[in-house]
Amino acid sequence: MTTTNRSREIRLKARPQGDPTPALFELTESDVAVPRDGEALVRNLFMSVDPYMRGRMNDVESYTPPFALGEVLQGGAIGRVVESRAPGLAPGDLVTSNLGWREAFTAPASTLAKVADTTLPPSYYLGALGMPGLTAYVGVLDIAGMRAGETLFVSGAAGAVGSIAGQVAKVTGCRVIGSAGTDEKVRWLVDDLGFDAAFNYHDVDLEAALAEHAPGGIDGYFDNVGYEHLQSAITHMNDHGRIAACGSIAGYNAATPKPGPNNLSFVVRKRLTIRGFIVSDHVERRLAFVAEMSRWLAEGAVRPRETVVDGIERAPEAFMGLFDGANIGKMVVRLAPEA
Numbered sequence: 429m430t431t432t433n434r435s436r437e438i439r440l441k442a443r444p445q446g447d448p449t450p451a452l453f454e455l456t457e458s459d460v461a462v463p464r465d466g467e468a469l470v471r472n473l474f475m476s477v478d479p480y481m482r483g484r485m486n487d488v489e490s491y492t493p494p495f496a497l498g499e500v501l502q503g504g505a506i507g508r509v510v511e512s513r514a515p516g517l518a519p520g521d522l523v524t525s526n527l528g529w530r531e532a533f534t535a536p537a538s539t540l541a542k543v544a545d546t547t548l549p550p551s552y553y554l555g556a557l558g559m560p561g562l563t564a565y566v567g568v569l570d571i572a573g574m575r576a577g578e579t580l581f582v583s584g585a586a587g588a589v590g591s592i593a594g595q596v597a598k599v600t601g602c603r604v605i606g607s608a609g610t611d612e613k614v615r616w617l618v619d620d621l622g623f624d625a626a627f628n629y630h631d632v633d634l635e636a637a638l639a640e641h642a643p644g645g646i647d648g649y650f651d652n653v654g655y656e657h658l659q660s661a662i663t664h665m666n667d668h669g670r671i672a673a674c675g676s677i678a679g680y681n682a683a684t685p686k687p688g689p690n691n692l693s694f695v696v697r698k699r700l701t702i703r704g705f706i707v708s709d710h711v712e713r714r715l716a717f718v719a720e721m722s723r724w725l726a727e728g729a730v731r732p733r734e735t736v737v738d739g740i741e742r743a744p745e746a747f748m749g750l751f752d753g754a755n756i757g758k759m760v761v762r763l764a765p766e767a
Contacts, residue, residue: 476558582650655679
């Protein structure tokens with residue numbers, strides 16, 4: 429097979445022990461094949477880095493297979509078709525894929541999703557209109573079942589999922605409280621996104637902060653952090669409260685398991701529901717999600733924010749930054765100068 433393009437890409441060189449480090453990643457270059465029948469050649473504009481990728485770097489069984497050592501990493505990306513031999517795809521079309529961590533690739537058209545609405549920034553399809561947005565939408569409306577007049581607490585509220593979750597809850601008519609790791613993020617949540625309250629969890633006692641900002645208790649908790657945050661949320665849940673367990677980033681890099689909540693007796697006494705969920709189990713909600721989220725974006729009811737890092741060579745830096753709180757909103761890597 430002949431080639432007409434070259435692509436830089438990031439491969440997994442070693443498995444992490446604790447916090448991810450630059451030594452785990454290797455920048456390489458390879459040929460990109462000319463498309464055959466049913467295939468398209470795509471040059472990525474943006475790629476996504478997300479906390480769940482940390483789990484895939486471990487060689488353990490999970491809901492998604494681990495990354496293979498020596499192979500190119502994978503993740504959400506949006507790119508432009510350069511060459512196509514597939515019906516329905518033409519040069520210039522925008523497509524999403526799970527083939528991030530590389531500048532270009534050739535793949536079957538069946539693995540690509542054409543973007544119909546090109547009026548929005550392409551990167552939105554990795555955030556507010558992508559996997560993080562759908563996660564927030566399903567978690568707030570379906571898993572936590574939030575209703576107008578109720579109070580939702582969101583941990584990791586300034587991240588890609590948490591910031592959208594809080595805004596979805598506000599659109600629904602809920603009172604929203606968020607936790608974040610810096611004063612700048614707290615101000616953004618309250619002043620720009622309209623959260624009713626937010627606090628810097630590094631500077632306060634979690635129990636005291638929730639008692640102050642939710643004196644009437646909380647009806648729902650969107651959990652992105654786990655551990656101490658989950659324990660405090662359980663303490664302050666109202667009877668029949670619902671917890672949408674989305675992630676537990678506080679323990680992703682722990683060398684040994686962190687202790688869990690010690691107040692689980694409240695789950696019975698308060699008749700709480702704790703439900704973990706994986707967004708890929710809810711693809712049937714995507715059409716409704718895209719329709720509503722597109723409307724909210726057009727109306728300004730949901731206002732995404734992105735932290736943009738330039739260049740494939742800085743993708744590991746962007747990924748590691750997720751665990752240092754370097755991002756506000758969605759962290760994306762821009763791979764093409766014109767993007």
